[in-house]
Amino acid sequence: MTTNATSGENRHLPNRLGIKGWIWGGNYTIERYLYTLHRITGLGLLLYITLHLVMNGFRLGGAESWTDLMSFFSGPGFKFGEYLVMAAFIIHALNGGRLILQHLGYTLGKPKPPVYPYVDSLRRRRPILWIMLFIIAALAIYVLVEFVT
Amino acid sequence: MQDLTFRVQRYLPGKDSKPYMQEFTVPMRQGLTVLDGLIYIKENLDNTLSFRSSCRMGICGSCGMLINNFPMLACHTPVEELNTDTITVKSLPNFPIIRDLVADLDPLFEKHRSIDPYIVMAETGDLNKLTAQFLQSGEELQSYLQFAYCVKCGLCMAACPTVSTDEFFLGPQPLCQGYRYCTDRRDTGAKQRFEKADSGHGVWLCHLAGACSEACPKGVDPALAIQLLKRAMVFDSLRLRKKPEPATPAQPIAESKPKIEVPEFTVKQ
DSSP states (O other): OOOOTTHHHHHSBOOOOTHHHHHOOTTOOHHHHHHHHHHHHHHHHHHHHHHHHHHHGGGGGOHHHHHHHHHHTTSHHHHHHHHHHHHHHHHHHHHHHHHHHHHTTTTSOOOOOOOSSOOOHHHHTHHHHHHHHHHHHHHHHHHHHHHHO | OOOEEEEEEEOOTTTOSSOEEEEEEEOOOTTOBHHHHHHHIIIIIOTTOOOOOOSSSSSSOOOEEEETTEEEEGGGOBGGGGTOSEEEEEOOTTSOEEETTEEOOHHHHHHHHHTOOSOOOTTTOOGGGOSSOBOOOHHHHHHHHGGGGOOOOOHHHHHOHHHHHOTTOOOHHHHHHHHHHHTOTTOOOHHHHHHHHTSTTSGGGOOOOOHHHHHOTTOOOHHHHHHHHHHHHHHHHTTOOOOOOOOOBOOOOOOOOOSSOOOOOSSOO
């Protein structure tokens, strides 16, 4: 795309929110917060996979180095970290499923003439979101119980 | 009634290195809008305050501002609805500041222009050369009417978290208008718009935060339009998109002779 979108910024004071703009949901509704949560869980899972691959590389150093490494990661803090990874996976997978459906226009309904007070398509279909959040919470609690016991 | 405190963003290019907030006390009255408060400040307290407004009834889209950290039209926002005595007013984020509360909307208009926001008629030619109006069913009209109410105020662009991190992202308003024309039966330019929306800074950067639809003061729902645009593009690439039948022009009205003869012109035309 050939756009001259920044031309205004050369003349006037830039006022772009930057990373603060996508992290802070402010006064917006739950989809806006799920947008941030989806990215954060995605980055968390990426970090976990990277660390997982690096740690698996220690197997090349023999059984002793592997055992030492595993004993280092057996503390309760790391156990809780593992639970967070699992919770991030549940959130990212289920919310991702919702996003795939909605990115293809499913579950959003058809365009409607705007009649005040305006209700957008996401708010009209809010029950789908509540069901998804309920499933996420139920799975997260189930996994927590599994980790504790 | 209790007085209101307006915390207004000030910035004078050439004098101020960065924006700062200035407080004004405005007397409360029933039905007072944020724009009324700003006009009161300009007329009675500080005539150097700059802001943009025109119609005062939510139609022109000129007075978009960040009011208590939410993008809104100042004329469309009664202070009673804000449920606070302190009102913070800033220039629209994600747009450069010209002065005080005046945002430079050029980036929005340039992106809007880039998506071809008009009816493209490859087969029938120029709209001005048509001899009859096009027929369109109510259902066909409903498929794009909601998106045609856009007033180009820029609130959706200010609300969008992706616009805040990627200055080249087309954004909700242009993409919504792109879909509005793609779904119009009179239009034959869907392919060229799909190519533009399929860029690295195009439609796929929308991750459905829904903030644009929430901020829209006209109920346009850009988030819905963008998702429907994505579907149309995916289905088109898979050759599954049902190509809409081209619009058919109405039959010209049969010529009839007037019952009373029209007199000849008495003034030379």
